[in-house]
Amino acid sequence: MMLFEKFGQHQPLNRQSERYAREGVDLSLSTLADKVGDCAAALRPLHSLIEEHVLKAERLHGDDTTVPILAKGKTDTGRA
DSSP, X not given: OHHXXXXXXXXXXXXXXXXXXXXXXXXXXXXXHHHHHHHHHHHHHHHXXXXXXXXXXXXXXOOOOXXXXXXXXXXXXXXX
16 A cells, blocks of 8 residues: 555655554654565566566667656656
8 A cells, every 4th residue: 555655646655654643553754665665675576577578679669758847947847
């Protein structure tokens, strides 16, 4: 759930920590960050297999879709 909220819903860990605190669960930002790192390490073998498969392709295609920028005035166009 924590990873889905962070990456799927774009919910920063500090907001997740605050939400858990309102629900009576004390999870510090550093604890949540440690868990994200643990999950990344656990998923690394899967990432490596996908990376190997993708890079075997004769061609790779990219997307230059622009994204909205929250920090107005700092840049003209954002790209993912």
